[in-house]
Each structure stands twice: as C-alpha cells, then as structure tokens.
Amino acid sequence: MANVISDETIDYVGILAKLELSDEEKEQAKKDLEEMLDYIDKLGELDTENVEPMSHVFPVENVFREDVVTNGDDRDNILKNAPEEKDGMFVVPSTF
C-alpha cells in the first residue's frame, strides 16, 4: 500500500510541528513521509488485536514528594540565555 501525502496534510503537519517550509522543502517532506509510512505499514502484518500497548518497559508509577523548593532562585543566570530580556522577563514579539 503506497501512502500519498496531500498538500493539505503536509501543511497540517507543518502547523503541528511549528515549522515553516519552503515549497521545495514541502515536496521533499512529502516524499520522505510517504517513504517512511510505507515502511511503517509493515507493522500492519502483525496481529495485535489482543495486545496491550506498552509505553514503558517497567511498570512506572507516579512519584510524589512534598512541595518544597530545593533549588535556589537562579533568575539572572537563566535570563542570560534569553535571546531578549527586560526587567527580569523574557521579551517576545507581539502575541496578536
């Protein structure tokens, strides 16, 4: 079964992935995605009707602790990595 990725689908994936693709990149992405999905379709050969999906190999449980702060205030150091900052806050372009 050959997968066909439409223009709409690749635009939608771009929105989900928060990526802006040029027309050339879009064509390449369609081709790559089709090829990978054709390959992944191989999993369809297996009967998994009564199989429980396994997200973790070990049983994982929620780990609880008291809500106590153990790390100090490192605001100034953290802000040093910010592309832009002002008065102890991150600056971003207009949000609307």
Next chain:
Amino acid sequence: MDLLHYTATELGEKIKAKEVSVKEATEAVLDRIGETEEQYHCYVTLDKEGALKKAEEVQKGIDDGTLTSPLAGVPVAIKDNMCTEGMLTTCSSKILGNFVPTYTSEAVKKLEAAGAVILGKTNMDEFAMGSTTETSAFGPTKNPWNTEHVPGGSSGGSAAAVAAEECYYALGSDTGGSIRQPASYCGVVGMKPTYGTVSRYGLIAYGSSLDQIGPLGKDVRDIATVLEAIAGHDSKDSTSIERKDTDFTSALIDDVKGMKIGIPRDYFAKGIDADVKDRVLAASKVLEEKGAILEEFDLPLVEYAIPTYYTIADAEASSNLERFDGVKYGFRAEDCEELHQMYKRSRSQGFGPEVKRRIMLGSFVLSSGYYDAYYLKALKVKALIKKGFDEAFSKYDMILGPCAPTTAPRLGESLSDPMKMYLGDIYTISVNLAGLPGISLPCGTDANGLPVGLQLIGNIFEEKKLIKAAYAYEQARGAFSIDSVKEAH
C-alpha cells in the same frame, strides 16, 4: 610507555601511586588534542583552562585523601547533549549554538564528585538523530582508523575521541544504538545499561522512553568502573530505578563456563557483510572454547524493530523538541513580527534537515486520525518485541551478535538515503525498545582494516553477565587499539 596509551583505570592507579600527576595526564591529552583534533574533529567545545584548573584541584583532593575513586584525576570527554553548568551545550545544533546551562546533568555530577577532569564536549548527530555524526551542525567527526570514514553515531565524537586517545574515556547516550554502534565503528568498548540505571536528569531528551547514558572506553574494566560511578537512583528522574547491584566491577572475572549464549539466526541472515559475520562468529567460538554453551535460535520480529522504533522515537522527539521555540534560550530568527511567526522561523532556521524530518514524522503519527494506526500500533508491537526477548532470556544468559551489519561507511554516503541509514540500526534498536543492557566490543577488523564490533545483549538488570563475558573474551583477544592492530600487520 606513552602516558596516552593507559586505560582510564590504569591511569587512575598511576595517579594514586604518585607516578603520574593529574596535571601531567591532563597536559598530555591536551597536547594530543592539539596535534590531532584538526584532523578528527571529535569536540564541539574544548575547555583547556577549566581542565587544567580542575586538574590542580583534583590533585589536592587526591593528596589529602578526600578523593579516592579509581577515576580521580582521569580526563574525560562528555557528549554535547549532557548539560554542564557554565559550559556550552549545543546538541550539535544551531538552535542551541549559544546555550550555556545553569546546572549540570546528574551523570556528569557523579563523575565530578569522583574527581574527573572534564576536557570538553564531544560532537554528535544533531539532537542524537543520526548514525554517522554527519548531521552535526558543526561538521562531521572523522573515524581515527581511516579519516575517509564516519565514526558512527550519534555519539561519534565520544567514540572517536577514545579511539584517537583525545580522552581516556567518554560519556555517550544511546536511544537506538548511539553508544554501541560508534563504539563498534571506532574499535572501542561501549555500553548501554538497563533503562533507568543512569539518571537522565540534564540529558537533553530525544526519545525519553529509550534514552540512556552510558560509558565509552578502551576496555571492559574501564566500562565497568565508569558505569559503577554514574549509576544510581535519582529522585530528579521519574523513570530512575532503585537497584542495589551496581557494583559492576565485581563482575570482572575471566570465567564463562556453563554460560548459555543464544545466537539469533536472523542477525546473520541478509544484509550483513561477510567479514563482520566471520569475525563475530569467530568471537563466539572463543567464548565456546572457554566453556560457554552456544545455541542458534530464532529471535522473532527482528524486521519489525526499525519501523517500531522510528514511530516511537520520532513521536517522543516531536514532543520533546517543542521546547525549542526561540523564547527562553538558543537561536531566535530575526525580524519576526508576531509570536507564532517567530516560533516557526526560529525552528525552521535552527533545526537541520534530519531533525525536521523526524519532528514531522513524529507529529504526523501522533495526530488525530493517525494516532491509533501508527503510534498505538507501534506500542503494541513493542510489547511483542519485549515478549520475544523474555522468551529468549528464559533459555539463555545472553544473546550474541554483531553490533552493526557493516563496518564504518565512507563519509557522505549515508545521508542521501535515510532509509538505508536507518536499516544499519537493525541489531541495536530492539535493545532500547525492550529496555535491555547491551555492550559492544571490538572483535577484529575487516579486509579494509576497519574495526568490527561484537554485541552482547542481556536481560534487564543483568549487566554483570555481559561484563563477565566481555571481559573473558577480551582476555583471550588481547590488546586492541589503532597502534596494536597496525603493529600486528
């Protein structure tokens, strides 16, 4: 003997016995880096000043008896996806090209507590996505055995640095083979422990349910020693496991009598180089002569591991990498008028093609309408793969096979055909899906003089069996390094 030829534990002993100072060892390795780094490009960041300063501090600690670890004073290289406070941590990506963490990852902290001297951060495939170190935004690392070939990946810089004696040992991370495969290509030893054994705190995530940190070194003793130093429960990593049996060096025993070793027929079937097959089977005979019991068997679902892995790993990656948006750290695209445009442009300009490819596939398989057909299906197949291993380990102490179907490919041959590159992960990938420990160690060279890696796979928590068998094989094999192999020819 040249100071650089010592293993990490040998150097540690010499330092302890005051035959070598920490400064001498650090200077020797920095000199070596000065000579060969231009050729190999193992490092993204070098911290000469910091290393020399640390060497002095550590020497004091050793002299006054506060530092007693076998690794005290031994220079180490760290893969550039582990956060190091005050030291650039880029994941070999433009999007983190200027990122200086405010904290240190737990595994590195444990090494620091043992008195390690950190030389710098090693090159890798961008965000650990790749099998050759060619997807690095800062250019590829070259294989020190032959610079026309890749070192493997994604921990290619770490493996090459060990092989080139540009460090005494290194840390890597392994999501689908990223420690074991470059170790195989570069003729060094690499181990991925059971999932949850080493804290992932401060490791920049790729596929969180698969990622594990582990050591790369010159011999099995070094691997056991480093793993013992970095293993341990950490409340800052919610999938960290409490285990009491992390005294890995206690398994350095030359004895495989009665050990049952399963050899999967499918691992030697199609697509494997004749030389690789030959060397790996010859290594199995060495273990047999030492008293191990070999048996061929059929491991199910081998051909389903790669599609399962890429679905799960890419899905997790698409979520994990959402944090890189140009707001809090890293690269931000210029001249953006509004927030969403800034997110999109920063990510599009900051990520390389392989990372974008995986984020898009991951976003697709998680999207509504496709989630059940792809992501959930892969999680079900993962359960079947795990079951297959459970059955194998009810019969065998470990599984033996190659680490990769070929030796190191030539530079520039892999990225043009991603599917082909992905197929090279066939023997390593299922180990991550099932959370198992695996070790790769050199077992000879092919006709072109490139190293071949032997892989041993154990059941969960059974690293010690692997260390024991690997150590026994190594004792029979003898020394293996670029120099020792060239001398023998």
